[in-house]
Amino acid sequence: MRSIRHxxxxxxxxxxxxxxxxxSPSGLQCSVASVSVAPATQSxxxxxxxxxxxxVAQSNCANVVVAWTSSNAAVATVASDGTVSGIAPGQATxxxxxxxxxxxxxxxxxxxxxxxxxxPATVSVRQGASVQLIATPRDAAGAAIAGRTVQFSSGDAxxxxxxxxxxxxxxxxxxxxxxxxxxGKVATSRVSVLGAVDRxxxxxxxATLPVGxxxxxxxxxxxxxxxxLTDRTVSFATSDASIATVSPAGQVTGVAPxxxxxxxxxxxxxxxxxxxxxxxxxxxxxxxxxxxGLMGVGETRTYSAVVRNAAGTVISFRPVxxxxxxxxxxxxxxxxxxTPRRTGTVTVRAASDGVQGTLAQQIVIARPAQRxxxxxxxxxxxxxxxxxxxxxxxxxxxxxxxxxxxEYTVTFARMARLDATYVDxxxxxxLEGGGAATRCHANSTQxxxxxxxxxxxxxxxxxxxxxxxxxxxxxxxxxxxxxGRHSFLTSSNASASxxxxxxxxxxxAGATNSVxxxxxxxxxxxVNNPRPAQNTPENYFVSTVGDGSTTCWNAGWSFGxxxxxxxxxxxxxxxxxxxxxxxxAGRPGARYGFMWSQDAAGTLDTDFTPSLTYQRTSSGQPIAxxxxxxxxxxxxxxxxxxxxxxxxxxxQITPYGQENVYCKASAPAxxxxxxxxxxxxCANRGSHAPVNSRFTLLxxx
Numbered sequence: 001m002r003s004i005r006h007x008x009x010x011x012x013x014x015x016x017x018x019x020x021x022x023x024s025p026s027g028l029q030c031s032v033a034s035v036s037v038a039p040a041t042q043s044x045x046x047x048x049x050x051x052x053x054x055x056v057a058q059s060n061c062a063n064v065v066v067a068w069t070s071s072n073a074a075v076a077t078v079a080s081d082g083t084v085s086g087i088a089p090g091q092a093t094x095x096x097x098x099x100x101x102x103x104x105x106x107x108x109x110x111x112x113x114x115x116x117x118x119x120p121a122t123v124s125v126r127q128g129a130s131v132q133l134i135a136t137p138r139d140a141a142g143a144a145i146a147g148r149t150v151q152f153s154s155g156d157a158x159x160x161x162x163x164x165x166x167x168x169x170x171x172x173x174x175x176x177x178x179x180x181x182x183x184g185k186v187a188t189s190r191v192s193v194l195g196a197v198d199r200x201x202x203x204x205x206x207a208t209l210p211v212g213x214x215x216x217x218x219x220x221x222x223x224x225x226x227x228x229l230t231d232r233t234v235s236f237a238t239s240d241a242s243i244a245t246v247s248p249a250g251q252v253t254g255v256a257p258x259x260x261x262x263x264x265x266x267x268x269x270x271x272x273x274x275x276x277x278x279x280x281x282x283x284x285x286x287x288x289x290x291x292x293g294l295m296g297v298g299e300t301r302t303y304s305a306v307v308r309n310a311a312g313t314v315i316s317f318r319p320v321x322x323x324x325x326x327x328x329x330x331x332x333x334x335x336x337x338x339t340p341r342r343t344g345t346v347t348v349r350a351a352s353d354g355v356q357g358t359l360a361q362q363i364v365i366a367r368p369a370q371r372x373x374x375x376x377x378x379x380x381x382x383x384x385x386x387x388x389x390x391x392x393x394x395x396x397x398x399x400x401x402x403x404x405x406x407e408y409t410v411t412f413a414r415m416a417r418l419d420a421t422y423v424d425x426x427x428x429x430x431l432e433g434g435g436a437a438t439r440c441h442a443n444s445t446q447x448x449x450x451x452x453x454x455x456x457x458x459x460x461x462x463x464x465x466x467x468x469x470x471x472x473x474x475x476x477x478x479x480x481x482x483x484g485r486h487s488f489l490t491s492s493n494a495s496a497s498x499x500x501x502x503x504x505x506x507x508x509a510g511a512t513n514s515v516x517x518x519x520x521x522x523x524x525x526x527v528n529n530p531r532p533a534q535n536t537p538e539n540y541f542v543s544t545v546g547d548g549s550t551t552c553w554n555a556g557w558s559f560g561x562x563x564x565x566x567x568x569x570x571x572x573x574x575x576x577x578x579x580x581x582x583x584x585a586g587r588p589g590a591r592y593g594f595m596w597s598q599d600a601a602g603t604l605d606t607d608f609t610p611s612l613t614y615q616r617t618s619s620g621q622p623i624a625x626x627x628x629x630x631x632x633x634x635x636x637x638x639x640x641x642x643x644x645x646x647x648x649x650x651x652q653i654t655p656y657g658q659e660n661v662y663c664k665a666s667a668p669a670x671x672x673x674x675x676x677x678x679x680x681x682c683a684n685r686g687s688h689a690p691v692n693s694r695f696t697l698l699x700x701x
Contacts, residue, residue, distance in 0.1 A: 030061035035103035037082075037096050043108040043147060044076070044086040045183070052082040052105055054096035066096040076107045086110070089139075111145050113137035118166075118180045118187035124227070125160070125170040127195045133166040135180035135187065150182045160191050170194070173225040195223035197232055197268040206275045211257050211353050212317065215276060217250040219265050237264045244276055254278030257353050282318055283310040285357030287350045295330075295340050295361065303336040305350035305357060318352045325349065328451060330361070341451050342418035368394040370587045371424060371478025373412040374650035374700070375400055376667060377458075379435050379469045381408055389667075391650070391701065393481070393587060396453070406437065406460040406467030410474050415454035416447040423479040423506040425488035425579050426456055427543040429652045432664035432681045434471025438463050438688070439551045439662060441544045442579070445476070463570070463685060465549045473665075475650050475700070479506040483585035485538065485560070487527040489513040490545060494575040521550070521573030523565040525580045531560035537616040538584040539594040539696050541654045550576035551662070551685065553655040554696055557582075568659055570686050581652075583698075586618060591649060591701040593617035593637040595625075596656065597680075600692040602627045607636075619674070631682040631690030637699050640668065640676035651678055652698040660685045661693045668699065 034057045044050040054066045068078045075090035084094055086109040094105045116137045125131040135150040152162045159174040168178055173195025180187045203218045217236070221229040236246040239262040246252045246263050259277030286306040295301060305320045322332045325347035330340045332348055338361065348359045370393035375386050381400035390398035396413025403409055417424070426442045437460035448455045460470040477488060489505040492498060497516045499505070505513040511528035518524065531538065540563040542554045550569045557563035567576040586592025595615035602608050607626045615623050619639025626634050640649050648668035655661045663682040671677035682693035 028060040030099060031059045032061065032099040032101045033057035033059075035066065035096055035098050035101040037094060037103040037105040039105065041106040041108070042084070043110055044084060045110050046086040046088055046112050049083050049085045050107070052078070052084060052094055052096070054082060054098075054103060056098050056101070058099070061099070064098060066098045069095045069097070070107075071095070075109050108147075110147060111139040113145055113148060113183040113185050114140045115142075116150065116180055116182050116185045116187045118178070118189045120189060122190040122192070123168075124192045124194055125168060126231070127170045127173060127193055130167055130169045131191070133162070133168055133178060133180070133189050135166055135182075137182045137185070148182055150180045153179045153181075155179070160193050173223045173227065175225065192227055193225075194227050194229055194231075195225060197221055197229060197270045198224040200265055200267060200270050200272040202263075202265050202272045202274050204274060206260070206277075207252075208259075208277045208279060209254055211254045211278045211281045213278070214251050214253040217246075217252065217263065217265065217274065219250060219272075221267055221270075232267045234265060234267045237266070238262070239264075243278060252276055280353040280355060281309055281315065282307050282353040282355045283312075284308045285320070285350050285352050285355050287348055287357045287359035289348075289359065289361075295338075299340065301338045301361075303332070303338060303348055303350070303359065305336065305352070307352050321351045323349045323351070341416075368414070368478075370394070370481045370590075371415060371422070372476070372481045372587045372590075372700070373398060373415055373454075374473065374475040375410050375412075376431065376650075377408050377410055377472050377474060378402075379471045393590075402469070403457075404467070406469055408458050408460075408472075410456045410458070411448055412454045412456070412476060414452060415476060415478075416452050417454070417503075420503065421479075423503060424454075424476050425490060425506075425581050426545075427475040427477070427541055427579060427581055427652055428458055429473040429475070429543070429654075430662065430664040431471040431473060431651075432666040432679055434664070435460070435469055437461055437468040437470035437472075438685050439544065440470060440472040441546060441548070442474070443545075443547050459547055461549070463688070473651055475652055477581060477583075480508065481587055482508075482583055483588050484536065484583070485509065485529045485531075486581075486583040486585075487511075487513060487529040488579065488581045489515070489525060489527070490579045491515045491523070491525070491577050494577050517575075519573065521552075521567040521575055523567075523578070524562050525565055525578075526562045527560070527580065527582045529560050529582060535559075535613070536584050537594075537612065537614055538582060539596060539614065539616075539698065541581045541652050541696055541698060543579045543581075543654070545577040545579055548576060550574040552576050552578040553658075553661070555657060566659065570660060584616065586700045591618045591640050592699060593619075593623055593640055593649075594696070594698040594700075595623045595635070596696050597625060597633065597635075597694045600658075600694045604628070627692070629690065631692055633680040633682075635678045635680060635697060636671050637668070637676045637678065639674055640699050640701070641670060641674045642668075642676075648676060649699040649701040652700070653680060654696045655682065656694040656696055658691075658693050661691055663693060663695045665697065 036055045070078045072092035075092040078084045089111040096103045119134050137145045137148045154162045155177040159176040162168045170193035178189045201220045207215050238246045243256050243258040244261040257280040260275035264273045289303045329344040329346040332338045373392040375398050376389035377400045381402045383401040386398045394414040399411045426445045428440045440460040443457045445456050462468040487507040489500050492500045499514045509529045514526045516524045540557045544552045550567050552567040555564040555566040598610045607624050609622050621638035624636045651665045653665040655663045666679040668676035
């Protein structure tokens with residue numbers, strides 16, 4: 001290529017054709033700086049052509065013509081215009097020369113594809129997901145050809161698209177053919193685009209099996225294009241798990257007879273269901289016991305259930321549920337152990353798969369000969385079982401718990417009132433040095449929820465009526481539980497004369513007790529238990545009942561006839577409910593001692609013996625006492641030292657005669673020999689100042 005202006009020292013001539021010579025028309029010397037070939041590298045398929053361009057950096061040269069050559073004409077040839085023809089696979093160097101300068105480029109001749117493969121030949125992809133197809137062009141020998149570009153196309157771009165590299169993306173449910181082509185050769189792959197779940201079928205549609213059997217469900221899921229979907233999360237649900245359960249894998253198991261139960265299969269908002277019914281395996285249940293005679297108190301009996309199928313064969317794999325016809329009479333455990341609660345006839349039942357067997361059992365429970373129990377309740381009782389500070393003549397445990405400030409629940413095991421023949425009275429007594437409370441009341445006495453124990457709920461108060469934690473004594477005496485004459489009642493109407501109900505009143509003489517109200521807070525409780533001719537000593541104790549500020553005490557009595565009860569709330573007489581206990585002995589075979597102090601202001605620090613008319617001990621020895629200070633007394637009770645368990649007797653104390661006085665008794669302490677010492681402190685209920693007072697005192701073991 002000629003220079004247009006000869007004054008330019010150097011000209012870059014791009015030669016695309018060969019013409020003319022190299023002489024300068026101006027006669028100046030032709031000078032060549034360099035020759036270059038572009039592009040530096042190329043590839044061409046055998047049988048095809050590709051062009052190169054030579055550029056000459058020169059000056060003062062006319063008719064610039066380069067000479068083209070190939071380093072390997074068996075691989076590629078080059079024409080005078082720079083056109084390269086691919087002859088056979090391989091590599092060659094293409095050179096362009098002018099005036100002694102040469103430029104080169106590299107040519108790679110690629111084999112012609114005689115075939116192409118596309119893998120995988122069939123493939124599935126979820127809607128919105130992608131999958132890679134691999135296209136491989138091959139030569140006549142079947143060898144893979146590297147460096148060749150394959151063209152991809154989708155038969156339906158609405159179903160799936162394909163990129164230039166063969167990446168297929170699912171668009172909508174359906175099937176499409178993806179084609180790869182090169183050198184006129186093609187290969188295809190069948191692509192299935194899996195859509196959302198469209199329908200579910202479950203088999204079998206219904207089934208009936210015996211209880212304990214199972215059914216595996218066959219679930220088939222399709223999309224809208226009819227594709228079978230296997231990669232979807234499926235959930236199973238039962239309409240009644242008490243009859244049929246279903247596992248995450250779709251296994252339905254019968255656990256009880258019944259149905260039909262609906263089993264629902266769900267996936268991506270679609271569902272299908274089947275119905276299944278389970279029939280009983282059990283045909284009969286027989287209840288058996290080693291003994292079926294009368295049962296008594298404290299006895300248990302174990303029953304067995306024999307389960308048979310329709311063929312009469314004993315089967316052991318079915319569960320059995322036990323029950324009784326009346327849990328108030330007896331209860332039965334899950335293992336068939338029957339525990340009586342009260343006298344009566346009860347049916348013991350065993351059921352399996354809805355089939356029931358029964359056996360009648362007559363129960364006769366004798367009331368414990370001695371329903372006497374007491375407890376010294378700790379100020380901070382935390383539900384513990386009391387031992388050395390409690391007694392339960394039935395052999396049951398005694399537990400106490402503080403439920404709130406000044407509120408306690410004491411539970412006496414096996415002391416429940418099992419029927420109308422069970423009557424008892426609850427008495428409360430204060431413990432000297434046991435807290436700031438001035439009075440404690442029994443709010444209620446009732447059977448515990450288990451039907452076997454007795455609960456006493458009590459509340460303790462300070463002078464101002466606020467609840468106050470305190471140590472206190474609780475005594476429960478059941479009818480007929482003591483030696484000799486004894487009577488008790490719990491009033492049921494604070495504002496009128498009345499006869500307490502039979503459930504709250506009892507007399508060993510068989511008489512009816514009553515309460516006469518003559519004025520506010522003034523009562524006479526008739527115990528109607530005549531004193532025998534030998535004038536056996538007896539004593540009376542009074543305890544306030546209910547939640548209130550009024551307190552009651554013993555205002556005097558007439559032997560075997562009545563006890564006067566007075567109640568006030570510090571400022572004035574006030575009506576209140578109360579309990580009265582009259583006795584002349586303790587429980588059979590046990591220790592006791594009671595007395596009326598008689599003289600409130602005896603000579604200081606001088607022992608004296610209260611009148612034997614008003615005292616008695618199980619040892620036959622008299623009780624002695626002394627006043628050690630104003631309102632403070634030391635009482636010596638013979639025959640009541642601690643028992644082998646280190647336990648003393650219960651202490652019951654009631655102020656006598658005076659108003660606005662409360663008395664507290666200490667827990668018994670050893671006094672030498674077989675003597676128990678009880679310290680009694682009496683004080684004004686308003687000022688708490690010590691005050692001399694008479695009182696009645698009971699120690700009972």
